Amino acid sequence: MVETVLFWVLAVLSIATALAVITNRNPMYSVLLLVVNFFCIGGLYLTLNAEFIAVIQIIVYAGAIMVLFLFVVMLLNLGSEKSLEPAFDAKKGLAFLLGLAFLAEMLVAMKDFSAIGSAKETFEYGKVEKIGLQLMTQYVYPFEMISVILLVALIGALMIAKKYN
Amino acid sequence: MLFNLNALITLELLLPITLTFVFIAIYALLGVYAERKIAAFIQDRVGPDEVGYKGTLQTFADILKLLQKEIIVPDSADKILFWLAPILIFASVFAGFAVLPFMHSEYYVNINLALLWVMTIVSIDVIGIIMAGWASNNKYSLYGSMRAVSQMIAYEIPLGFAILGVAVIYGTLNINQIITMQSIEGYTWGLWNTKNYGGFFLWSIFQHPHLLLIFLIFFTAGIAECNRAPFDIPEAESELIAGFHIEYSGFAFATIMLAEYANMLIISLLSVIMFFGGWNSPLPNLGNFFLYHWTNGGLFWSSFWLLTKSFLLIFIMMWIRWSWPRFRADQLLQFSWKVLLPASLTLVIFSVLWKLWLHP
Amino acid sequence: MKNYFEQYLQNPCLNYNLAPFSKRMQEYYGAFIMIAIGLGLALILSNLQNILIRKRFTERKVMPYESGMDPVGTARDRFSIKFYLIAMLFILFDIEIIFMYPWAVQYKQLGIFGFIEMFSFVLILFVGYIYVVKKGGLDWN
Numbered sequence: 001m002v003e004t005v006l007f008w009v010l011a012v013l014s015i016a017t018a019l020a021v022i023t024n025r026n027p028m029y030s031v032l033l034l035v036v037n038f039f040c041i042g043g044l045y046l047t048l049n050a051e052f053i054a055v056i057q058i059i060v061y062a063g064a065i066m067v068l069f070l071f072v073v074m075l076l077n078l079g080s081e082k083s084l085e086p087a088f089d090a091k092k093g094l095a096f097l098l099g100l101a102f103l104a105e106m107l108v109a110m111k112d113f114s115a116i117g118s119a120k121e122t123f124e125y126g127k128v129e130k131i132g133l134q135l136m137t138q139y140v141y142p143f144e145m146i147s148v149i150l151l152v153a154l155i156g157a158l159m160i161a162k163k164y165n
Numbered sequence: 166m167l168f169n170l171n172a173l174i175t176l177e178l179l180l181p182i183t184l185t186f187v188f189i190a191i192y193a194l195l196g197v198y199a200e201r202k203i204a205a206f207i208q209d210r211v212g213p214d215e216v217g218y219k220g221t222l223q224t225f226a227d228i229l230k231l232l233q234k235e236i237i238v239p240d241s242a243d244k245i246l247f248w249l250a251p252i253l254i255f256a257s258v259f260a261g262f263a264v265l266p267f268m269h270s271e272y273y274v275n276i277n278l279a280l281l282w283v284m285t286i287v288s289i290d291v292i293g294i295i296m297a298g299w300a301s302n303n304k305y306s307l308y309g310s311m312r313a314v315s316q317m318i319a320y321e322i323p324l325g326f327a328i329l330g331v332a333v334i335y336g337t338l339n340i341n342q343i344i345t346m347q348s349i350e351g352y353t354w355g356l357w358n359t360k361n362y363g364g365f366f367l368w369s370i371f372q373h374p375h376l377l378l379i380f381l382i383f384f385t386a387g388i389a390e391c392n393r394a395p396f397d398i399p400e401a402e403s404e405l406i407a408g409f410h411i412e413y414s415g416f417a418f419a420t421i422m423l424a425e426y427a428n429m430l431i432i433s434l435l436s437v438i439m440f441f442g443g444w445n446s447p448l449p450n451l452g453n454f455f456l457y458h459w460t461n462g463g464l465f466w467s468s469f470w471l472l473t474k475s476f477l478l479i480f481i482m483m484w485i486r487w488s489w490p491r492f493r494a495d496q497l498l499q500f501s502w503k504v505l506l507p508a509s510l511t512l513v514i515f516s517v518l519w520k521l522w523l524h525p
Numbered sequence: 526m527k528n529y530f531e532q533y534l535q536n537p538c539l540n541y542n543l544a545p546f547s548k549r550m551q552e553y554y555g556a557f558i559m560i561a562i563g564l565g566l567a568l569i570l571s572n573l574q575n576i577l578i579r580k581r582f583t584e585r586k587v588m589p590y591e592s593g594m595d596p597v598g599t600a601r602d603r604f605s606i607k608f609y610l611i612a613m614l615f616i617l618f619d620i621e622i623i624f625m626y627p628w629a630v631q632y633k634q635l636g637i638f639g640f641i642e643m644f645s646f647v648l649i650l651f652v653g654y655i656y657v658v659k660k661g662g663l664d665w666n
Contacts, residue, residue, distance in 0.1 A: 028299060032246070035292055046553050054553075055281045056623050063288020064619040067318060068612040070295050074311075075604050128278060128338065132627030136639045144642070146624065147649040150617045154653040157613035158662050161606045182562050235578045236571075240587035252567040259563030263556040276556065281626060303589040315608055318615040325622040332629040411590055415578075417571040495664075498611070502663045506618070506654075510647065513625070517632060517640060 003047050010047070014040035027073045031066060038062040052128040185262050193426040197224045200483050207487040234415035239302060242412065246300035251413065251420040254293035258424040261286035261431045264340060268444065268468035279340040280328050283435060287324065287390055290428070291317050297421070298409040309408030312494055313392055319501040320389035320396075326509035327383035331439045333516040334373055344443030347372075348461070363457030364449030368442040375515055380440045382509050387432035388482060389501070391425060395489040396497060433478035437471060444471040610662055614654075621650050 017037040024030045038061045045054035135143050198213065198221065205212025213220030238247055264279035276282055291314050298310020335343050347367050351360025354374050359366035370376045389396035392408070410421045437443060444467035446460040460466050492500065628635070628643050635642075657663060 028243075028246070032292070032296065043557075051276075051278055051553065052281075052627065055278050055285060058285045059281070059288050060616075060620060060623055063285060063291065064318075064612075064616045067288075067291055067295070067314065068609070068616055070292070070299075071604070071608050071612045074299070075606065075609055128627050129631055132629075132631030133634065135624070135627055136631070136635050136642055140642060143624070144646060144649075146620075147646045150620060151649055151653040154613065154617050154650075154657065157610055158657055158660055161610040161662065162660065182559055186562075186566055232573065233578065234574065235580050236574045237586055239589050241589055248571075251571045252564060255567035255570070256560060256563035259566070260556065260560045263559035276553065282556070301589075305590070311604060311608060315611050318612065322615065322618045322622065325619070329622060329625055329629055332626065333632065336630055336633060338626065338630060415574045417574075420567055420571040423570075499663060502614070503658065510651070514644070514647070517643075521632070521636075521640065 007044065007047050010040045010043045014044065027076075028070075031069045031073055034069070035062045035066050038066070052131050185267070186259070188267065189259070189262070189423065189427050189430065192430060193423050194224045194228070196426050196429070196479065197227070197422075199480070200486075203480070203483045204487045207484070228419070231415055231419050236415045236417050237412070239412050241302040243300040243302065246296050247412070250293055250297035250300055251410075251417045251424075253296060254290060255420045255424045255427075257286050257289040257293060258427045258431065260289075262427070265431060265434050265438070266340065266344075266444070267471060268464050275339070275341055278338050280332060280338045280435075280439075283431065284321070284325055284328065286431070287317065287321055290390075290424075291321075294409050297413070301409070301412040303412050305407075306409045306411045309411065313409055316392070316396065316494075316497060316501075317390055319498050320386040320505070323382050323501060323505035323509040324386040324390060326506070326513050327379050327386065328435075328439070330379040330509070330513045330516045331369065331376065333513060334369065334376065334520060340438055340443075343369075344438060344445065347442045348445045362449040363446070363461070365442070365447040366449055367445065368440065368447075370440045373516075373519060375512055375519065376440060379509070379512050379516075380436065382505055382512070383439070384432075384436060384478075386501070386505065387436065388485065389497075391428045391432060391482075393429070393482060394486040395491050397486075397491055429479055429482060430475065433475040433482070434471070436478055437474040441474050442470075444468070446470055447474070610657075614657065614662075617650065617653070621647070 014037050017033045017040065021030045021033045021037060024033065038057060042054045042057040042062070045051075045057060201223070202212045202220075204210075213223035216222040216226045238244060261283055264276050264282045294310050294313050294317070298306045298313070301307070331343065332338050335346050337343060347369055348363075349367075350372055351358060351363075351367055353359045353366050353371050359371075365371060370380055410418060413421060441447075446457050446466060447470065448457055448460050450457045460470075624646070625643065628639060632639050632643070
């Protein structure tokens, strides 16, 4: 019962904050609302018994990536004084199309998804021990690929920083 | 049903939380007084001496003074974030105590990922500090918060690696299990069996020699996370006056200070849990005097040892603060990125080698 | 069920892993309540004065504090791109640490194979770290 209540509260809150993120004119508020949104999603993971995912959702997304976002917002200095000019250009159209494509993809993916039984399967799967075992045996290749992707990101960040230094 | 609503509302949960808050408040009051007295002793001064016997009531007088102040919100500040920042900072630090025990008992939250949980506290604290610094719309607070954040994220990495080193040794992230293992394992440095002696021989730093280095890294990074000297460049009084909380007054300021002192308690409690045997007694058995068995277990002894050890570490933090000059901002960041990070990473790898082959 | 519960009460430290997962999940709700109460306490604490103390408005008081001088310019200043680089480095190493945690609780079962996997994972990132250090990405001047 409490799970259901918690789910609905968190789900509504996460959608509300997500909408607030994209409608807010102040980028600082957007980023901070996104932090709240990540908290709600972390809570949703917890109701699915995925404790490890919930905690890293907060550490990595709310704690690390949002700090980068905040730094970027401060770097660009788009304070409350100046909001971005609205303009309808090609980029926006493209973004709209991509968004539609993503929505369609999600709908297709959710077509075969049944909510009944899935929670039971994740019952033990959220344990950090299970994740460790799976990560190092079945998903070795993606796991090793992550380090390469991180390496590329690191070098890219350095290149950008060097260019403007 | 997974969850029983009655268990939630009972005093069993609310009472410890309230007690935790009262404890933190009293600890902070005494901590401020102790800090002043220790500073005075180190600098050959008298310290607070007027209010009450030997100035013991000084911090209470300060609290009364703070209570009379009004909370000034600067005109150019972002009102909402300015109001929200101290709340977020305090709540994030307070949430850390959800997983930290004060005594050996089942009356606290026993999470399987407790050590990771503490990492989240640190990372959310960072967001609160950016909010405070940005919302104040003051140059000092903005620079202070940027310095604080870049320092905190730099030292979060060695902190994470240090926690990882301990997690590797015990193969768990559960605080309860880590402490229990420190009363069971008894093979000091892989050389001699000290199980019958008990006491400090069973502490993890005496079980595994490299944990001493990991502890030093953890403690250094922990002091930096608390923004205390010698890592207090974010609040360097002489250049930034007070850092990110410069515009805060009254109890909004007190809330931030409370969070800072609570943060010290978190770091020292974690150190005690991971390295100094947690609630286990430090006294070894000597011949027919079974000091370890006499002074171990039970609510009184467990909380006594846990708190004594962590207050000792807090004393060392204060000692360090008044003994060392502060680092320069660039030295501080480079020390973390260039020294502590490779060192802690190497120690984690060594931990695994140690556990897999050298000290199985 | 009752048998387990008695066991759990007798020695929560040792029988912790025997507890059913749902039981362990309950602990998180305790933590949620802790956060909620923390928020509430901080709310009361930091707003105590707004209730108790009458505010007197003066123009000087609400000025940004700049050591008694009139404030110059605005505090919405731009920052060095170094901060961006530091934040990026932080994210990468944070993710690395996060990936090491599941392995840290499981490395004994994985043995030498898991160790080599993790070692290569760390090594690839460490190459990037050395690259950044050599390029002077961490030097401040």
